[in-house]
Amino acid sequence: MSLIIEKLSKDHKKSGFDCENTVLNNYIQKQAKQDRNRDLSVCYVLVDSENKKIVGYYTLSGNSVNTQDFPLELVKRMPPSYQNLPTILLGRLAVDKEIKGKGYGAILLMDALKKCVDISRSLGVLAVIVDPIDSNAVTFYEQYGFILLPGTGKMFIPIKTIENF
Numbered sequence: 462m463s464l465i466i467e468k469l470s471k472d473h474k475k476s477g478f479d480c481e482n483t484v485l486n487n488y489i490q491k492q493a494k495q496d497r498n499r500d501l502s503v504c505y506v507l508v509d510s511e512n513k514k515i516v517g518y519y520t521l522s523g524n525s526v527n528t529q530d531f532p533l534e535l536v537k538r539m540p541p542s543y544q545n546l547p548t549i550l551l552g553r554l555a556v557d558k559e560i561k562g563k564g565y566g567a568i569l570l571m572d573a574l575k576k577c578v579d580i581s582r583s584l585g586v587l588a589v590i591v592d593p594i595d596s597n598a599v600t601f602y603e604q605y606g607f608i609l610l611p612g613t614g615k616m617f618i619p620i621k622t623i624e625n626f
């Protein structure tokens with residue numbers, strides 16, 4: 462199987478995708494295309510280049526976070542008048558159960574973070590935000606340096622940290 466990462470298009474086969482999470486399965490099958498059409502997010506898919514079957518995906522969206530949600534350590538360097546700080550939301554990340562545990566989740570995450578760094582060169586971005594779906598997902602993101610945003614259930618990683626990966 463030869464896998465590539467592409468922007469979601471009508472050529473990709475999404476039926477049968479199963480990451481063992483119903484919300485994330487339904488998203489790629491029913492909502493990802495609509496969100497793209499409404500300019501709410503862009504979905505990138507990991508596909509088998511031979512049959513175009515989707516075996517993983519992630520989404521990116523523009524986002525902002527209330528300044529007070531960030532740790533004081535980070536916020537104290539920010540202008541006091543900024544009520545929100547610019548971020549990118551890595552809203553969803555999932556891998557089909559058939560290829561779990563083989564490093565593709567990490568590959569998709571690194572691809573997403575690289576895109577965020579590229580975007581940050583033409584648009585102000587303080588951090589990348591993720592919205593972990595459960596405690597396993599929190600553990601997954603923690604290994605890469607994501608930090609919990611207290612009281613939100615979300616996590617962040619400063620763009621400067623990613624640049625030093």
Ligand SMILES: CC(C)(COP(=O)(O)OP(=O)(O)OC[C@H]1O[C@@H](n2cnc3c(N)ncnc32)[C@H](O)[C@@H]1OP(=O)(O)O)[C@@H](O)C(=O)NCCC(=O)NCCS
Nearest residue numbers: 480554555556561562563564565566567594597598600601
């Ligand atoms: C989380 C998920 C994307 C990981 O994908 P994967 O391809 O199985 O992960 P990888 O093989 O790339 O593993 C990368 C590292 O994460 C760890 N890891 C994988 N899944 C994990 C999980 N659910 N919880 C904690 N750690 C996990 C692996 O042990 C590995 O660590 P190592 O490099 O020290 O060995 C995948 O399990 C998935 O789709 N889960 C359902 C949806 C989900 O939880 N998405 C997360 C965000 S909403």
